[in-house]
Each structure stands twice: as structure tokens, then as C-alpha cells.
Amino acid sequence: MGRILITGASGNVGRYVAQYSLENGQEITAAGTHTDTLAEMFGDRAEIVYFDFTNPKPSLAKKYWIEVRGLEKEYCTVMSILYLMTRLGTAEKVTSVFEEIMGKKPRSFQEFVRKNAASWK
Numbered sequence: 001m002g003r004i005l006i007t008g009a010s011g012n013v014g015r016y017v018a019q020y021s022l023e024n025g026q027e028i029t030a031a032g033t034h035t036d037t038l039a040e041m042f043g044d045r046a047e048i049v050y051f052d053f054t055n056p057k058p059s060l061a062k063k064y065w066i067e068v069r070g071l072e073k074e075y076c077t078v079m080s081i082l083y084l085m086t087r088l089g090t091a092e093k094v095t096s097v098f099e100e101i102m103g104k105k106p107r108s109f110q111e112f113v114r115k116n117a118a119s120w121k
């Protein structure tokens with residue numbers, strides 16, 4: 001049984017779909033524009049992703065990298081394309097390359113959101 005994406009997972013309808021899915025052993029990705037709310041609701045039980053159907057571009061992550069982290073725009077463009085590919089599901093597995101180059105384990109998007117939620121408020 002693969003993971004399912006539930007958009008509007010914090011809403012009146014979505015929260016029950018998410019709860020029912022979890023209770024039945026289904027892995028879920030909970031999506032919405034308020035990832036902090038989703039994190040409060042689901043904690044570790046769901047993967048949480050930012051998704052705004054009015055703005056499908058990964059521009060928010062790019063804005064964070066440029067404005068908060070102070071990284072170079074070109075670097076952020078490459079990272080945002082990698083991020084988009086990952087979100088589209090074209091990155092099928094985690095390799096050891098990141099750890100070999102950076103000397104640390106890669107973080108999941110969920111961990112990234114938890115750590116940086118305050119940056120987007």
C-alpha cells in the first residue's frame with residue numbers, strides 16, 4: 001500500500017480522511033499552506049509538505065534560502081529544481097552522495113519544515 005497525498009488535510013473533510021487513513025495503517029502525506037498547523041495535528045504520524053494550489057512553484061523554499069540563509073541565487077535555483085523533482089516523485093531513492101559531500105545525513109522535508117516553520121510566519 002503506497003503513501004497517499006491528502007490535500008486540505010487540516011480542513012473539516014481532510015482531517016477525517018487523514019485520521020481514517022492513519023487508523024487503517026495507510027501512510028499519508030498531509031498537505032496545505034499551514035505546515036505548522038499540520039505538524040501540530042499529525043506530529044510524526046504523517047509526512048508534512050507545503051502545498052499551495054494557487055502557487056505550485058517551489059518559490060517559498062527558494063525565498064527562504066536566499067533571504068534567510070543568505071545563499072547565492074544560482075545555488076538556490078538548482079536546489080529548487082531538485083526540490084521540485086523530488087516533489088514530483090522523480091527522485092526515487094535517497095543516495096549516499098549528500099552525506100559523502102556534506103558530512104551529515106540528509107533531512108526529510110518534514111524535518112526541514114519543523115525546524116524552519118518560524119521563518120515563514
Ligand SMILES: NC(=O)c1ccc[n+]([C@@H]2O[C@H](COP(=O)([O-])OP(=O)(O)OC[C@H]3O[C@@H](n4cnc5c(N)ncnc54)[C@H](OP(=O)(O)O)[C@@H]3O)[C@@H](O)[C@H]2O)c1
Nearest residue numbers: 008009010011012013014031032033034035051052053054
Ligand atoms: N464540509 C462540507 O460539508 C463539504 C461538503 C461538500 C463539499 N465540500 C468541499 O470540500 C472541500 C473541503 O471542505 P472543508 O469543509 O474541509 O474545507 P475547510 O475546512 O475550509 O478546509 C480547507 C482545506 O484546504 C486547505 N487549503 C486552503 N487553501 C489552500 C491552498 N491555496 N492550497 C492548498 N491547500 C489549501 C486548507 O489548509 P491550509 O489552511 O493549510 O491551506 C484546509 O485544510 C471544499 O472544496 C468544500 O467546498 C465540503
